[in-house]
Amino acid sequence: MMIRKLLALAILTYKEGVRDRALFGIGLFSLFMMTGSILVVSMFMRELHKVTVDINLSAITFAGLLLSFFVSINLMSKDIDRHTIYSVLSKPFSRSQYVWGKYLGIMLLIITAMGMLTICSSIAIWFTKFQYLVYFQGFSWIEFYKAVYAELLMFFMLNALIVFFSTITTSSFITLLFSISTYIAGQTIEEVVLFLKTKHAADMALSKGITTIIDVVQYILPNLSVFDLKTQSAHAITISWNYLAAITCYSGAYSIVLLIMASLIFNRRELK
Amino acid sequence: MLEILIKNISKIYFSEFKRKKKIAVDTVSLSIDKAEVFGIIGVNGAGKSTIIKMIMGFIRPDSGQIFVSGKSPSDPDSRRRVGYLPENPYFYDNLTAREVLMFSCQASGLDKQTADKRIKILLKQVGLYDEQHQKLRTFSKGMTQRAGICFALVHDPDIIILDEPMSGLDPLGRKIVIDLIDDLKKRGKTVLFCSHILNDVERICDRVGIMDGGSLEKIYTKDEILETADAVNNLEEIFLKTIGRDE
Numbered sequence: 283m284m285i286r287k288l289l290a291l292a293i294l295t296y297k298e299g300v301r302d303r304a305l306f307g308i309g310l311f312s313l314f315m316m317t318g319s320i321l322v323v324s325m326f327m328r329e330l331h332k333v334t335v336d337i338n339l340s341a342i343t344f345a346g347l348l349l350s351f352f353v354s355i356n357l358m359s360k361d362i363d364r365h366t367i368y369s370v371l372s373k374p375f376s377r378s379q380y381v382w383g384k385y386l387g388i389m390l391l392i393i394t395a396m397g398m399l400t401i402c403s404s405i406a407i408w409f410t411k412f413q414y415l416v417y418f419q420g421f422s423w424i425e426f427y428k429a430v431y432a433e434l435l436m437f438f439m440l441n442a443l444i445v446f447f448s449t450i451t452t453s454s455f456i457t458l459l460f461s462i463s464t465y466i467a468g469q470t471i472e473e474v475v476l477f478l479k480t481k482h483a484a485d486m487a488l489s490k491g492i493t494t495i496i497d498v499v500q501y502i503l504p505n506l507s508v509f510d511l512k513t514q515s516a517h518a519i520t521i522s523w524n525y526l527a528a529i530t531c532y533s534g535a536y537s538i539v540l541l542i543m544a545s546l547i548f549n550r551r552e553l554k
Numbered sequence: 555m556l557e558i559l560i561k562n563i564s565k566i567y568f569s570e571f572k573r574k575k576k577i578a579v580d581t582v583s584l585s586i587d588k589a590e591v592f593g594i595i596g597v598n599g600a601g602k603s604t605i606i607k608m609i610m611g612f613i614r615p616d617s618g619q620i621f622v623s624g625k626s627p628s629d630p631d632s633r634r635r636v637g638y639l640p641e642n643p644y645f646y647d648n649l650t651a652r653e654v655l656m657f658s659c660q661a662s663g664l665d666k667q668t669a670d671k672r673i674k675i676l677l678k679q680v681g682l683y684d685e686q687h688q689k690l691r692t693f694s695k696g697m698t699q700r701a702g703i704c705f706a707l708v709h710d711p712d713i714i715i716l717d718e719p720m721s722g723l724d725p726l727g728r729k730i731v732i733d734l735i736d737d738l739k740k741r742g743k744t745v746l747f748c749s750h751i752l753n754d755v756e757r758i759c760d761r762v763g764i765m766d767g768g769s770l771e772k773i774y775t776k777d778e779i780l781e782t783a784d785a786v787n788n789l790e791e792i793f794l795k796t797i798g799r800d801e
Contacts, residue, residue, distance in 0.1 A: 283663060286660065286663075287660070287661050287663075290657055290660035290661050291657075291661070293657075294646070294649070294653070294654075294657045297646075297648070297649060297653060298646040298647075298648050298649055301648035301649075301689075302648060364644045365640060365642075365644055366644050366645060366646065368610070368612060368638070368640040368643075369638075369640060369643060369644075369645060369702070369705055370661075371610070371611070371612065371633075372610060372633060372636065372637070372638035372640075372706070373633065373658065373661035373662060374630040374631060374633045374634045374661070374662070375630055375661065376630045379630075552612070552613045552614065553607070553612040553613060554567075554607070554612075554613060
């Protein structure tokens with residue numbers, strides 16, 4: 283019964299998201315970028331496969347980000363903003379079931395969108411490869427799909443963050459701000475930590491307070507840069523299965539912890 | 555048999571910045587029996603919706619206890635036999651009325667065959683059958699309100715809680731809702747609703763509670779209302795007298 287209820291809420295969320303007009307805009311924009319990649323590539327003289335893979339993976343990431351920031355936030359926060367949640371929670375759902383059901387629905391939407399974009403990207407790459415076969419000797423489909431999978435893991439985590447922020451904030455705009463800030467911080471935190479370990483940073487004599495804050499923050503913030511495998515994929519560098527397994531566990535564990543925290547907070551929240 | 559029991563509940567809201575205190579509900583006690591239609595009336599801000607939100611478990615009382623079918627509102631099971639219509643219901647824009655109602659049935663554990671049957675009957679009753687495949691964003695306020703009533707009733711609940719069910723309805727819509735509540739009453743369902751439209755409350759309620767400033771000032775039975783005043787607008791007179799604004 284519980285699974286049935288969760289699925290009912292997930293499918294409701296998915297249907298609402300998949301018919302969002304913004305989704306069509308995002309889809310069209312991505313298709314435009316992918317088709318554009320076929321034309322743009324012809325302007326390059328060498329390493330065409332790198333340019334093709336880079337543009338296509340970037341288009342997938344960009345579309346996923348737009349989808350997360352504009353459609354996912356609407357699906358969760360607007361429920362609370364517009365009080366649609368009253369109707370949903372009038373059914374025998376616990377608050378935790380609501381959080382998990384919503385997240386499942388959002389993930390279904392992300393998986394569908396990523397699936398469609400991957401198919402379109404594959405067609406664009408295949409077409410370019412067909413035209414310029416000689417430049418695609420170093421290209422690997424497996425590495426390309428591994429990079430797409432890593433992006434999907436990143437979106438699992440990012441959307442868990444969005445659900446988490448939706449449960450602690452009172453408006454969708456604040457959720458958007460928090461989510462974008464965390465995404466930027468999550469993409470750059472590794473670079474900051476690595477920089478602090480260099481000789482340049484040692485010369486800067488940062489205060490102990492700042493280094494302590496960065497030390498703590500690096501464990502709290504999600505390290506989203508580990509999911510960015512565009513460079514490896516573009517250069518057809520083999521990404522080990524162990525690495526994929528590790529980032530899968532990282533994304534899964536981080537998302538589950540976030541959703542448990544979101545459920546706990548949401549259980550306490552008053553829906554005025 | 556008691557369906558809803560409220561014991562000395564209070565709720566205080568604080569404004570976000572100045573932490574200014576506002577007593578939304580002040581030590582309210584109330585019990586509603588099975589097959590009873592109970593109406594709450596009061597001016598804006600009297601605390602009617604706050605009580606309903608506490609019964610539904612959306613907010614918690616600062617003190618006191620609430621039991622719905624003997625269970626606390628924090629237990630999702632307390633809502634298994636409940637149908638609820640919020641004030642100004644807002645549904646998902648991109649879904650159709652049928653999809654939203656199907657969700658209501660699935661979430662309440664109805665099988666598809668029963669759900670299809672119930673959806674058809676209710677949509678016909680509220681006059682939305684021809685619009686069932688239309689997206690909800692194309693619905694007018696009255697149509698959304700009627701869809702909301704279907705959402706609350708589609709799983710055939712035993713306890714029905716309606717927050718301003720007549721809001722946004724034209725005279726025909728009001729008549730449909732009154733007929734629906736009458737039908738629920740005949741079928742032995744328990745109905746709790748709040749409204750501003752005193753005539754409707756007077757017509758369909760077995761008992762009426764009058765709220766003012768967060769307090770439940772008085773509860774009248776239908777007979778008491780009829781005895782207290784003999785004018786046409788019985789309840790209006792009683793209401794104004796009870797809240798002390800009859801000059």
